[in-house]
Amino acid sequence: MKPAMETAAEENTEQSQEKKGCFECCIKCLGGVPYASLVATILCFSGVALFCGCGHVALTGTVTILEQHFSTNTNDHALLSEVVQLMQYVIYGIASFFFLYGIILLAEGFYTTSAVKELHSEFKTTACGRCISGMFVFLTYVLGVAWLGVFGFSAVPVFMFYNIWSSCEVIKSLQSNATASGDQICVDIRQYGIIPWSASPGKACGSTLESICSTNEFYMSYHLFIVACAGAGATVIALIHFLMVLSSNWAYLKDASKMQVYQDIRAKEEQELQDIQTRSKEQLNSYT
Numbered sequence: 001m002k003p004a005m006e007t008a009a010e011e012n013t014e015q016s017q018e019k020k021g022c023f024e025c026c027i028k029c030l031g032g033v034p035y036a037s038l039v040a041t042i043l044c045f046s047g048v049a050l051f052c053g054c055g056h057v058a059l060t061g062t063v064t065i066l067e068q069h070f071s072t073n074t075n076d077h078a079l080l081s082e083v084v085q086l087m088q089y090v091i092y093g094i095a096s097f098f099f100l101y102g103i104i105l106l107a108e109g110f111y112t113t114s115a116v117k118e119l120h121s122e123f124k125t126t127a128c129g130r131c132i133s134g135m136f137v138f139l140t141y142v143l144g145v146a147w148l149g150v151f152g153f154s155a156v157p158v159f160m161f162y163n164i165w166s167s168c169e170v171i172k173s174l175q176s177n178a179t180a181s182g183d184q185i186c187v188d189i190r191q192y193g194i195i196p197w198s199a200s201p202g203k204a205c206g207s208t209l210e211s212i213c214s215t216n217e218f219y220m221s222y223h224l225f226i227v228a229c230a231g232a233g234a235t236v237i238a239l240i241h242f243l244m245v246l247s248s249n250w251a252y253l254k255d256a257s258k259m260q261v262y263q264d265i266r267a268k269e270e271q272e273l274q275d276i277q278t279r280s281k282e283q284l285n286s287y288t
Contacts, residue, residue: 036245037109041102044238050231051154052095054224059084061221062157069204069212070189076199098235101143105242108136112249133250140246144239151232158229160192161222168213171206185209 063077063084071077112133164187171185183206189195190202204212212218 034106034109034112034245036241037106040238040241040245041106043234043241044098044102047231047234047236047238048095048098051150051228051235052091052231054231055154055228056088056091058157058221058224058228059088061217061224064217065212065215065221066189066195068217069208070202071195071199073200077195080194105136105140105246108133109245109249112252133246137243137246137250140239140243144236144243147232147236147239151229151236154225154229154232157225158222161218161225163187164209164218165213165222168210171210183207 063081066077066080067074167185167187174185186203186205187209188203190197190199195202
């Protein structure tokens, strides 16, 4: 029978080893997390969600404003309604695609981090893995350029709504100062090309324009377009971040593959040297 003090000491030692093992396991798991890819994924999801969600609602509000105040004839804005509906379906596709693409890039970040962390263990990088990493670099570059265009396109409705809002502010300032009438201040939507020149009335002036700016549709659509534009900008930043991370990971994989080739050649040479020494010893023993 062991003394009680020795038994207690052994139990404390085992508990400390278990705690140390759990702590080391947590540190190892946290060390394998690709934090750069994780931040880029969160930023990408947030930007795409803002752009798609706010853009979808803002487009619906814009069509409502045009139908009620600038184009009373349905045939005049029928093409615009079809284009807006098509853009909303495109938004659904964009949201689904980037949800999957962000997860794939995050998984690729985990794979590359494991490849770098376990370079000197049994982990082996393959030519297929390096080719996939290079393909992601190219695809992310193309998507980044495309989203620059989306960001510029999303700024157009913000500019249009800002012009309408600034005209309403001028009308309000003239009415408050009683210096002149605001009936001569007009906004013609037809000049932007979203409805034909034959659309009636096509423009709004004075108090009519001010009443349009006071509607909930205008207020919500204006601010939602601003948020959608900001979401597109955040997505561009996320893709640039992804591009830097992927380029760095691809370079690490390339260096890791060269290191593996060097280690394989070195191991082969050492094995050949051992074989030569073994044969030399055998021949020497046979002579003696």
